[in-house]
Amino acid sequence: MSQSIGSQCNELKKEYDECFNKWYSEKFLKGDIRPECEELFKKYKDCVMNAVKQKQIDKLLVEARKDDPFTSSNSENKGKS
Amino acid sequence: MKLFEATHTFFYNWSQVSAANWRKYPNDNCPHVVAIDVLDRKVDPETGVLRTERLITCHQTIPGMLNRLCGGCTISYSREVSEIDPQNKVLKMTSCNLSMNHLINVTETVTYTEDPTNPSRTLFKQEARIKCGESISRFAGYIENFFIQRFRDNAAQGRQGFENVLMGQHDKL
Numbered sequence: 001m002s003q004s005i006g007s008q009c010n011e012l013k014k015e016y017d018e019c020f021n022k023w024y025s026e027k028f029l030k031g032d033i034r035p036e037c038e039e040l041f042k043k044y045k046d047c048v049m050n051a052v053k054q055k056q057i058d059k060l061l062v063e064a065r066k067d068d069p070f071t072s073s074n075s076e077n078k079g080k081s
Numbered sequence: 082m083k084l085f086e087a088t089h090t091f092f093y094n095w096s097q098v099s100a101a102n103w104r105k106y107p108n109d110n111c112p113h114v115v116a117i118d119v120l121d122r123k124v125d126p127e128t129g130v131l132r133t134e135r136l137i138t139c140h141q142t143i144p145g146m147l148n149r150l151c152g153g154c155t156i157s158y159s160r161e162v163s164e165i166d167p168q169n170k171v172l173k174m175t176s177c178n179l180s181m182n183h184l185i186n187v188t189e190t191v192t193y194t195e196d197p198t199n200p201s202r203t204l205f206k207q208e209a210r211i212k213c214g215e216s217i218s219r220f221a222g223y224i225e226n227f228f229i230q231r232f233r234d235n236a237a238q239g240r241q242g243f244e245n246v247l248m249g250q251h252d253k254l
Contacts, residue, residue: 060179
């Protein structure tokens, strides 16, 4: 598995990536789009965003998202932190 | 502005390729990619499309004048947004640099689609645009040429690296 930008997040990333890869191949590609791994993702993402802020990349992300938002204005933002 | 285009055919079906996409790094051919993190991920309940936002961390030296222009940076960050449509078997990824984007803008779009003539194969198409910022426009030719060549080299290594990942994934099955 690849490393995380924050070395303290590597273990959380590994757990999340393993869960996601399994879900992707065994569920998503077979038509079951119900999300899984959400708890693992939340822990991992919280860690990553701390690392992103420490390295001051968060401001760069805000700018980039203005041009190409992650979610379109038509889609729901429910659950998006 | 400089443009780069490349196409390739992978001798693996689209599902295998799209799954391997998430396992592409690390690979020995792309040591410059040192970290990849998922920042957000959502399935659109209406379309079934999986959208993912990732942060890519690269470590690659830059020679001479360029190094001075960017203040001696060797670590750079890019943002990638991808969409996977499993119904139509399309994976599309767009990435742009976050670092040094006041000096240079590199935008890349990659698509993987099922070969309509042979579903056991996947078509790859890559396009990149490289443009210098106004503040260094008098060096634009030199700088854009440098980055286009680097992009071409990284792209070739990336394709080979991905082939190796696909082979490894296939061997495990």
